[in-house]
Amino acid sequence: MSLVNTEFIKESLNNNVRSDGRKLDEYRDIEIETGIIPQANGSARVKLGETEVIAGVKFSVGKPYPDSANKGMFMVNGELSPISNPNYRGGPPSPESIELSRVVDRAIRESKTVNFEDLCIEEGEAAWMLSVDIYPMNSDGNLFDAGVIAALLAIKTAKFPEYDKESGKVAHETRTKKGIKLQNVPVMVTIGKVGSKLLIDPTFEEESIMEARLNIATIDNGNICAMQKGGVTPITNEELKNAVKLATIKGKELRKLLNKY
C-alpha cells in the first residue's frame, strides 16, 4: 500500500510531468514473451512497466449455435486477482474484473481478427471453442492494454491439439502444427483524463487520481473497433476527439511492435 500525493501529481501533470519522468503520450517499457505455459495451447506474458499480465489460450470442441452453424467461438475472461495488488479483493468477480474481461473481449472480437469460420470442424456438429484467460501477476495500472496484447499474442501463437472426429475427443496433451491466422492486429490504447490533460498508459497511482478513463481499440487501417469510457467525470466532445486521435497514432506504434511476435 502506498501513499499517493494527489495534489502534487495533478500539479505536475499540469506541467506535463509524470512521476516516472514519462511524457504524457509515452508508453512505459514493454516486454513480451510467448509460449511460456506448456499446458496452454498458446500463451503470452506482457510487461508494461511493472504491470505484468499472463494470458493463456485453451481449446475445446463444442457444438456451434444453430444460427451460426459453421462458426466456432471464443471468450475472454480476465480477473483483477488479489495476488497482483493489495487493493484487489478476492471472492466472486468484481464489476471491475468483468469490465476488464468484456472490454478486452470486445477489442479482439470486433476487430474480426479471428475468422470464426476457420474454427469450424463439421458444420452444425463441431467447432473449436477458445477460452482466453488473462491474469495479472503484478498490477501497476493499465491492465487493459497489457491484457489486449497478451490475449492477442496468445491467440496468434496458439496451436490446435489433435481432435478425433470419430470419438469427438480432443487429445489435450498433444499439439499440431496448425494455429489460427489473425486477420488483423487490434491494439488498445488507454487514456486517462486529469484536469485538462490526457495521459496514456496510466500507472496504478495515476489511475487512482484520474477523473475519467478511455479505452480505445483500433485496427490496421486506423479504424476504431471498440471503445469504453470509465470514471464519473464527464468529457467533452473535443476531448473525446483528441483521445481518439491520440489512440490511433499510438496504436500504430504499438502495432509495429506486436508484428515482431
Next chain:
Amino acid sequence: MANKLYVKDKDIVVPGQVLAEGMSYIPSGKAVRNGEAITATVVGKISNKGHVVKVVPIFEKYAPKLGDKIIGKVVSMNNYGWTLDIGVPVKCELDLREGSQSFIETGKMAQFFAVGDLVFVEIIGNRNGTFKVSAKDRLYRRLPSGHLINVASGLIPRLIGKQGSMINTLKDESGCNIIIGQNGYVYVHCDDTKNIYKVQDAINLIESDTTSSGLTEKVKKMLGGKN
C-alpha cells in the same frame, strides 16, 4: 556440547539456518536460541562481534512503533480529530488536542490539516490497535505540496547518514526541503520542480550503492550544486 560458530561477519543467512552451537554464544537482532543452537528467523546479514551473533534483516516492512517520526496523509476528519493513511494497513489517528500547541476549534480544523494534506507527525501511543500520533512539537506540521518518494525501510538509516550527514548533503546540494518519514516516505519540496528528479536519482544511487566509500562525493556530483 562444543561451542561452534558456523557463520562469519557479513554472511547472508536465511530463516532456520543454524548460526552457532553452544551456550557461550549470544543471539542478537533477528536471531534466536533454539536449545543448544542459535538460528536466524529472517533473511539477514550477520554482524559478529566476539560472542554476539546478530542478524540484521535485509527484507523489512515498516512496522510502526512509539517515537517514530512519520509522514502521513489526512484521509478523513471528525470532531475528535483526523484519520491518517501512513502507507501501511494499520489505523492511525491524530486527536484534536494533539494537532497543535495552540487550541484548535472544531470548526477551524481544516485550517490546520485538511483532507488530502500531507503531515509530518510522531507516534505517541497505541490504543487497541490504533496508532496515535502528535503534531504538537514545532518539528511537526503540514507539508505543502511536494513529491513523496516511497523507499524501503532498510534504506532510511542510510538516507539520514551518520548524524544526519547524508540528508544534509541531499538538502544542501539540491536546494530542496527534504523530510524523511521513518515509515518509508521521503518528502521533497523544491522551488524548481526539476530538482525533485535529481533528488530521486540521488536516492536511487544511495540504494544501489554497496561499497559506501565516497558515496557522499558521488551524491554531491549527481546533485550538481544548488540551482
Next chain:
Amino acid sequence: MTEKSEMSLVVKGRRIDGRKANELRKMTAEVGVIPQADGSAKFSMGETVAIAGVYGPKEVLPKHQTKDDRALIRVYYSMLPFSTTDRCRPGPSRRSKEISKVMIDALEAAIITEKYPATAIEIHVQILNANAGTRTAAINAASLALANAGIEMRDLVCAVASGKADDTILLDLFQPEDNFGQADLPIAVMPNRKEITLVQMDGDLSSKEFDEAMKLVMDSAMEIYEVQKAALTGKKEKKK
C-alpha cells in the same frame, strides 16, 4: 490414481524423463517477482510453476476474526484456468479450498505468529502450469515469499511428493507418474528442525514402502532448502 498405463513408467531404474527413483526434478526459484506485494516468489519443479504473493502483517477484516496474541494466517491457493491439460474453470474448487486449508497448517508451523499480534498475513498462490506436485511447489513458493516479506520464521518450509509407480517408490512424481501411479505422498518439512508440517497420502503403500517413501522425502529436503536459500541470498533488496 486411475487406470494402469499401457507403457512402463520405470525401465531399468530409469523413469521416462530420465531420472533415477530418488531424483528431484530441476528446480528454479526467484523472489521479488510481484513488486506490489510485501513479499513474493516464483518456484518451479520441472514444468510445475507456482507464484506466491504475501500481504501483511495487516489489519484483520472482518475484525471479529482477530487473534489478540498472534497473526491470523490466510492462504488462497488457485490454479489458473490454462495451467492444466483440461482447462479448469476459474474460481475456487473443493480441491483448491482443501489445499488452501492444509497449506495454512503447513506454513503457520514455521511462522513466529506471536511476533505479529492482532494482524493478518495473507498468502496468495497461483499455479501457472501444472505438471503434478502443485501443492508442494505452492508451499515452496509461499515459504520463500514469506521470507521475502521479512516475516520471522522458525525455518523455511520445503515440500515434495514421493509416491509409487510400476511398484517402484519414486521421488517428486511428475504428471504421467501421478496419473498412472499407485500412491501419492506430498510432505512438507522444516529442514533444519526436521519437523514435518504437511502429510497427505492416497493410494496403496505397505508400511515398508511408506518408510522408503518418507526417507526419499526427508533426504531431499535440504536440496530444496539450498535452492530457496540461493534465491533469497542472491538478490539485493529491491522493494518499492
